[in-house]
Amino acid sequence: MENAPSQISTTKLCFHKSSYSYETCQEPENFQQTFKQIISTAPKNGEWTMFTDLFQYRGFWYTPNFLGGVILAQQQFKVQPNDIILCSAPKTGTTWLKALGFAIMNRACLDDSTKNPLLVTMPHECVPYLEVDFFQRKTTQYPELPLLATHLPYTSLPESIASLGCELVYICREPKDVFVSLWHFIGNVKAKGNEKFPLEKAFDLFCQGISPNGPYWEHVLGYWNASLRWPERILFLKYEELKSEAPLHVRRLAEFMGCPFSLEEEKEGVVEKIIELCSFQNLSNLEVNKTGKYPIFASVVVENNKYFRKGEVGDWKNCLTEEMKEHLDRITEHKLRGSGFTFC
Numbered sequence: 001m002e003n004a005p006s007q008i009s010t011t012k013l014c015f016h017k018s019s020y021s022y023e024t025c026q027e028p029e030n031f032q033q034t035f036k037q038i039i040s041t042a043p044k045n046g047e048w049t050m051f052t053d054l055f056q057y058r059g060f061w062y063t064p065n066f067l068g069g070v071i072l073a074q075q076q077f078k079v080q081p082n083d084i085i086l087c088s089a090p091k092t093g094t095t096w097l098k099a100l101g102f103a104i105m106n107r108a109c110l111d112d113s114t115k116n117p118l119l120v121t122m123p124h125e126c127v128p129y130l131e132v133d134f135f136q137r138k139t140t141q142y143p144e145l146p147l148l149a150t151h152l153p154y155t156s157l158p159e160s161i162a163s164l165g166c167e168l169v170y171i172c173r174e175p176k177d178v179f180v181s182l183w184h185f186i187g188n189v190k191a192k193g194n195e196k197f198p199l200e201k202a203f204d205l206f207c208q209g210i211s212p213n214g215p216y217w218e219h220v221l222g223y224w225n226a227s228l229r230w231p232e233r234i235l236f237l238k239y240e241e242l243k244s245e246a247p248l249h250v251r252r253l254a255e256f257m258g259c260p261f262s263l264e265e266e267k268e269g270v271v272e273k274i275i276e277l278c279s280f281q282n283l284s285n286l287e288v289n290k291t292g293k294y295p296i297f298a299s300v301v302v303e304n305n306k307y308f309r310k311g312e313v314g315d316w317k318n319c320l321t322e323e324m325k326e327h328l329d330r331i332t333e334h335k336l337r338g339s340g341f342t343f344c
Contacts, residue, residue, distance in 0.1 A: 035071055039064065048186070048197070048205045054212065060153050061214050065300075069131035070156060077130065077158040083166040084257055086127060086149040089219040090212050091181035092173035093239040095307045098123040098149055099278040101169065104254045105147060107265075110273055118277060119286060122304045124294050130158075132296060151213045154222035165233055169253065170223040173239035174343045175216055175332050176316035176325060179206045183319075184309055186212075203324055207331055217335035224341045238343070240313050246275045284308035 038057055045061070046053040054061040062070060079085075086101050088094040099118055109115040117126055130150040150157070161168075173181075179202075187196040209215025227234040235256040242249045250271055254260050261271055276282060283289055284305070292304040316325070336342065 031072060031075060034075075035068055038067065038071070045205070045210050048202065048211060054210065058153075058156050059215075059218065060156065061210055061212060063212065066131060066151075066212070069129075070152060073131050073152070074156070074158050077160060079158065079160045079164050079166045080146060081164055081166060083146045083148060085130065085161065085166065085168050086147070087154075087168050087170045087223060088149070088151060089172070089178065089214070089216055090151055091178050091185060093171045093237075093242065094149065094151070095123050095283075096239075096242075096278060096280070096311070097169065097171045097237070098127040099283060100250060100253060100274065101147055101257065102126045103274045103278055104250070104257060105259060107270060107274065110270065110277065116277075118283070120288055122289055122292060122294055122307070123283070124307070153213065153219045154226050165230075167256065167258075168223070168226075168234045169237065169256065170227065170234060171237045171239055171242070172220045172223075172343070174313070174316075176320060176328055177239075177313065178216060179203065179211075179328070180316045180319045181309065182206070182211060185306060199319060203320075203328075207328060217332065221336070221339055221341065224339065228340075240343075243313055247271050250275060280308065280311035284311075 039055060043056040044053045045056075048054060052063050054063060055067055057067055057070065084101070086094075086097050088097060102123065103110065103118060106117065109117075113119060127147050127149045130148050131152060183197070183199060183202045183206075186202075205211060206214065206216070209218070213219060223234065224236060227236040235253065237249060237253070251261060265271070289304045289308055293301050294304055294307075295301045320328070332343065
């Protein structure tokens with residue numbers, strides 16, 4: 001098991017013009033001190049991931065590298081008013097939302113197979129993560145698009161996002177499917193030989209709220225409550241509704257992002273073309289997503305095909321017992337009570 005680093009070597013990043021533009025500066029003096037203090041005092045759990053501890057910070061759980069990115073983003077990230085941030089908990093439709101958002105904003109080259117980035121680049125490289133790419137000083141191939149993504153809970157977003165009021169899009173998914181997808185993903189990425197983290201143990205931890213960027217219910221409710229307060233700033237999407245009524249919600253997404261479809265585009269079937277381009281079947285069969293690799297961090301390189309397992313609604317039925325299903329449903333009902341929100 002990888003031990004948590006006592007120090008992370010990095011460089012401060014300043015965003016300018018759009019969230020995609022970087023310039024290298026000196027690391028903030030208090031970063032290492034803050035990081036070391038948090039790591040040394042935070043509650044931790046090493047059972048879930050099998051390869052590193054999770055540390056609790058402001059009520060949510062992170063691996064050390066992600067935690068470093070969270071702290072740096074909170075200290076240094078300066079959002080621009082035209083920025084759009086795609087928000088999600090892990091395994092809730094992040095890859096799909098990135099593809100749709102990028103395709104909507106970059107639809108001028110939709111019909112050009114030689115210039116369409118989504119045909120040769122996996123969605124995570126088209127839309128960078130705030131707490132990952134910011135932390136690692138990655139450059140982007142598409143600086144003209146003010147589009148970012150994050151797994152951060154609402155309460156941990158950098159202060160500039162709240163104060164400047166940029167637009168946020170959040171996607172959530174039914175908890176049972178989230179858990180099963182997360183269990184498969186982590187097992188496929190980090191399994192040693194035939195070893196795979198036991199489903200029952202992973203389930204127990206998830207139900208306790210101990211999972212990457214968990215507790216899941218608190219993550220969802222943070223954005224849900226914010227969307228009720230600022231509906232003009234936060235678009236709240238459900239994975240299942242996006243699957244069942246894709247044209248409706250793709251139009252909502254485009255309008256919210258400030259680039260609605262014109263009548264001419266509607267007649268030309270642009271909405272349907274974007275849905276087809278970003279469909280699970282199409283993306284999962286592209287060569288880049290079948291054979292490529294995505295370096296989340298230097299020590300964590302994931303094969304692109306691991307992000308395209310099934311994408312089905314209700315896949316939890318193939319893994320969970322009736323007892324597990326009922327237990328997780330009871331937790332969900334308790335967590336959501338009084339919020340006005342349901343996953344159905």
